[in-house]
Amino acid sequence: MKITALDTFLVPPRWVFLRVRTDAGITGWGEPVVEGRAETVRAAVAELSEYLIGRDPRHIEDHWQVLTRGGFYRGGPVLSSAVAGIDQALWDITGKASNLPVYALLGGPVRDKIRTYAWVGGDRPAEVADQARAQVEAGFTAVKMNGSAEMTAIDTPARTREVVDRVAAVRAAIGDTNDVAVDFHGRMSTAQARRVLPLLEPLLPMFVEEAVLPEHSAHLGALSRQTSVPLATGERLYSRWDFRDVLPSGIAVAQPDVSHAGGISEVRRIAAMAEAYDVALAPHCPLGPIALAASLQLGFAVPNLLIQEQSLGIHYHHGNDLLDYLVDTGPLRVEQGEVRRTRAAGLGIEIDEAAVERAAQQGHRWRNPVWRHPDGSFAEW
Structure with missing residues (x-):
C-alpha cells in the first residue's frame, strides 16, 4: 500500500482537516492545525507531503522520525501540528487496513468509557453558575471555566476576589459531587497566580490550568509546593522534550494536544513519561471531530487518563460545531458526560467528505483576539 495524495481542507469554525489517500482505496483523516495559524500549518503539510507520496502509510514511526528530525530546523507548534495531523491519518489508515481500532494497535483498551467535561463562561467569564448548572443538568459531571479576563501583573484585591467568587458560584451551583476546573490561560503572572491559588483551595477545583x-514553567515547582490545588499544563508544549522539565515540577495533570504535540505517536509517549511522575493525562482538545476521535483512541489505551476535553458548544464555535462533519455522530456522542468505546476501525469515525468539501469552499480566517490593558499595553489572551 502506498500514499497517493494528501489534501487539506480549511473548514469552519477554525479547523484544518487532512485527507490521506492510498492506492488501496483506504483513506485516513487527521486534524493538523494551530488555531489562528491554519494557513501556515497547511503549507507545512504540503512541504512534508513531498516526502510521503509513494511511501507505505503503515510505517508510522519511521515517518514520524523523518518528518520531525529530517530537517535541520526542528520543533515548534507549526511543524509539530503538521506532523500531528499526518500521524493521526496514518494511524487511521493502519487501523482500517487491519480492521482494528487504533486503541487495539496501542495495546488494547484499559477502559470502556471516558469522562469528558464541558466549557462554561467564555473568554471573559460571566453567568458561569447558571451555565454550569445547565451542563450538569445535561449530564456532565465536570465543567471548565476561564478564571478571569485580562489581568495585570499584580491586580487589585477586587479583581483577585472576582476570580474566587466566580469559582465559588460554580461550586455552589454544581455541588461537591461534580467537578470544576479553572483555566488561568496564562493570563496571570507568577505573583498573581501565587496570590489566587491559595484562595481557591477551599473550593477544591479539579485542577488549575x-x-x-x-515560558515561565520553571516557576511551576514553587507554585506546586505552595498550594494543594492540582496544577495542569501542556497545551503549549509540543514534544516529550518540552515536558521533560515540567513533569518533575509537581504538576498533577499533563495536557498535550494530539493535534499540536506530534499526534497519537508522541502523546502516547508523553503519557508514559507522565505516568512515571504520577501525573495524570487530560488531553487538550477544543478542536474538531478528528482531533477528539484521536484523543479518545489514546484515552482508551492510556492507563493514567483523568478526563477528556471536548468542544461541543464551546464559545469559539459560530455556525459550525463538532459533529457537523460526521456521517454518524454516534461514536462521539456524549451521554451522561461520558463517551463510550467504539469498536470501529481506525479512529472510529466516518468523515462526511461532501460536507467537508462544501465547507472548505467557505473556509475561515479565524484569529485569536488581541487584548490590551486600559493603559494601551498588550494583555495576554
Whole structure:
C-alpha cells in the first residue's frame, strides 16, 4: 500500500482537516492545525507531503522520525501540528487496513468509557453558575471555566476576589459531587497566580490550568509546593522534550494536544513519561471531530487518563460545531458526560467528505483576539 495524495481542507469554525489517500482505496483523516495559524500549518503539510507520496502509510514511526528530525530546523507548534495531523491519518489508515481500532494497535483498551467535561463562561467569564448548572443538568459531571479576563501583573484585591467568587458560584451551583476546573490561560503572572491559588483551595477545583505562561514553567515547582490545588499544563508544549522539565515540577495533570504535540505517536509517549511522575493525562482538545476521535483512541489505551476535553458548544464555535462533519455522530456522542468505546476501525469515525468539501469552499480566517490593558499595553489572551 502506498500514499497517493494528501489534501487539506480549511473548514469552519477554525479547523484544518487532512485527507490521506492510498492506492488501496483506504483513506485516513487527521486534524493538523494551530488555531489562528491554519494557513501556515497547511503549507507545512504540503512541504512534508513531498516526502510521503509513494511511501507505505503503515510505517508510522519511521515517518514520524523523518518528518520531525529530517530537517535541520526542528520543533515548534507549526511543524509539530503538521506532523500531528499526518500521524493521526496514518494511524487511521493502519487501523482500517487491519480492521482494528487504533486503541487495539496501542495495546488494547484499559477502559470502556471516558469522562469528558464541558466549557462554561467564555473568554471573559460571566453567568458561569447558571451555565454550569445547565451542563450538569445535561449530564456532565465536570465543567471548565476561564478564571478571569485580562489581568495585570499584580491586580487589585477586587479583581483577585472576582476570580474566587466566580469559582465559588460554580461550586455552589454544581455541588461537591461534580467537578470544576479553572483555566488561568496564562493570563496571570507568577505573583498573581501565587496570590489566587491559595484562595481557591477551599473550593477544591479539579485542577488549575496554565497557572503561568509556558515560558515561565520553571516557576511551576514553587507554585506546586505552595498550594494543594492540582496544577495542569501542556497545551503549549509540543514534544516529550518540552515536558521533560515540567513533569518533575509537581504538576498533577499533563495536557498535550494530539493535534499540536506530534499526534497519537508522541502523546502516547508523553503519557508514559507522565505516568512515571504520577501525573495524570487530560488531553487538550477544543478542536474538531478528528482531533477528539484521536484523543479518545489514546484515552482508551492510556492507563493514567483523568478526563477528556471536548468542544461541543464551546464559545469559539459560530455556525459550525463538532459533529457537523460526521456521517454518524454516534461514536462521539456524549451521554451522561461520558463517551463510550467504539469498536470501529481506525479512529472510529466516518468523515462526511461532501460536507467537508462544501465547507472548505467557505473556509475561515479565524484569529485569536488581541487584548490590551486600559493603559494601551498588550494583555495576554
